[in-house]
Amino acid sequence: MSYRVQRPGRHGTVAIRGLEHHFIRWGPESADPVLLLHGFADCAATFQFLADEIDSGLPLVAIDWRGFGASARSPGGYWFPDYYADLEAMLDTFCPQGPARLVGHSMGANVAMIFAGVRPARVRALVNLEGIGLPRTQPTQAPARLAQWLDELRAPLPAGEYASVDELAARVAKRNPRLTADQAGFIAACWSGPLPGGGVRLLADPAHRRTNPYLYRREEMEACWRAIEARVLLVVGGASELLPRLAPEGGVESLKAIVPGLVIEQVAGAGHMLHHEAPRVIARLIERFAGTSLP
Secondary structure: OOOOOOOOOEEEEEEEOOEEEEEEEEOOOOOOOEEEEOOOOOOHHHHHHHHHHOOOOOOEEEEOOOOOOOOOOOOOOOOHHHHHHHHHHHHHHHOOOOOEEEEEEOHHHHHHHHHHHHOHHHEEEEEEEOOOOOOOOOHHHHHHHHHHHHHHHHOOOOOOEEOOHHHHHHHHHHHOOOOOHHHHHHHHHHHEEEOOOOOEEEOOOHHHHOOOOOOOOHHHHHHHHHOOOOEEEEEEEOOOOOHHHHOOOOOHHHHHHOOOOOEEEEEOOOOOOHHHHOHHHHHHHHHHHHOOOOO
């Protein structure tokens, strides 16, 4: 058996800041779509589970970030501020009519949260699927972090190769036992491409795996969050494997004192990959929170 797609998407490419980016559309053509922003090591295509559950009249556009999925790789490496600039260019292209509706997962949600604070007039609704930043760092961590980065530059990058899609699917299922076998197989196919001599290789650029030489400065991130004017819904998994080590002091409820008007929903039994594990629940939340188009 394999996952049966209910609503096939329409694929395309667009130049974003000099790199070809792959995107998928579902629903009617619109200048006011809901923009779907995937997380680290994921890709636009796995939003298919969500697209199959959501109101067919709601226009969706999912985009592969640079160096992920079918988008071009960045020859100069990967730096987080590039994603803010990429997102602004994406809004210019896909959401020219006015403030946008964003749905981000993990890394994609973190990009969206910073952008929404830096460009508050450009975002009117944001559904954040477990994008709550990283733990605080201390300046004393800098020497070891920089040394680690220098060491990794000398080491070969991981190949990310597998004998077959089935082998990769088995790894996906092992890491997330809440997925069905059909879902794990579909995700593995989305994440990989064929090798000339047989087998498959992860599409995500292995350069993403290098350590960031710069420490995460949470105080700066929170300053951006405080400037958000959009409505923000934070969705967390009741069984999230990442939340316990990423949640700030005081837990996710403490974020209400930082993000203006923040609404928090918990999905019982779901882990970090909310849009894979509970697409029907996430679809209903998006419809309620970000389903209204511009007049």
